[in-house]
Amino acid sequence: METKKIMKYVSVLAVASAIGMFAYVVHASRVTSYLSEDPKVCINCHTMNSLYATWQHSSHRGNATCVDCHLPQESFVDKILAKSRDGFNHSYAMTFRTYLTENIRASEDARQRIQANCIACHREAVSEITARNELYHADGDSGRFQRKCWSCHRDVPHGRVRGLTATPGNIGVKEI
Numbered sequence: 658m659e660t661k662k663i664m665k666y667v668s669v670l671a672v673a674s675a676i677g678m679f680a681y682v683v684h685a686s687r688v689t690s691y692l693s694e695d696p697k698v699c700i701n702c703h704t705m706n707s708l709y710a711t712w713q714h715s716s717h718r719g720n721a722t723c724v725d726c727h728l729p730q731e732s733f734v735d736k737i738l739a740k741s742r743d744g745f746n747h748s749y750a751m752t753f754r755t756y757l758t759e760n761i762r763a764s765e766d767a768r769q770r771i772q773a774n775c776i777a778c779h780r781e782a783v784s785e786i787t788a789r790n791e792l793y794h795a796d797g798d799s800g801r802f803q804r805k806c807w808s809c810h811r812d813v814p815h816g817r818v819r820g821l822t823a824t825p826g827n828i829g830v831k832e833i
Contacts, residue, residue: 691744694724702751708815715814726774726814727767739770768805775806 683689690698700709712718717726727743729735746764749755763771776783807813 691740694722696722696724699723702747704751711816712814715816717814721778721814725778726771727763729770730774730777739766743767771807772805779806 687698687701690701696709696712699705712723724736724740728739743764
C-alpha cells in the first residue's frame, strides 16, 4: 500500500513539473506575442535586430509591417500556416544553431510570398513596368513576373547591411 501512495505522489509531482516547465517555456519564449502582427514580435529573437533596425529607417515603415511583406495576404489560414512554419524554422535554427552565418536568408517559399506582396502593393507601378519592358515577362507569358523586385530594389526595405555586427544601432533596437 505504501508503494502505491509513493507512486501516486511521484506521478502527480512529475505531471505538475511537466506543466510547470511548459508554462515557463511559453512565458519565456513569449509564444502568445506571435499571434499579433506587431513588428516588435520579430525582435523577440536578437538575430532579427538588424532587419528590424533597417526597416525602422526605411520608407516602408509607415506603410508596411513585417507581416504585410513576409506573409500571404489572401487568407487568414494561409497566413497562420506560413507564420507557424517560419516560426518553427527560426526556432529550430536558433535552438540547434543551424544558421551557417549571421545573415538570414529567405526560403524559396518566403521569396515567392514577398514577391507576390510587392506586386500586390505596387500593382500600378508593376503594370506600367511590365507593359513597357519585355525583360519582366516570363517566356511568352505577359501576365507573370520573371524578375524579382529586389533584383533592382536591393535596398528596400532593409538596406544593404544584413549582418548583426555590420548594422549600426541593431543592438538595443529602439521602439519608435
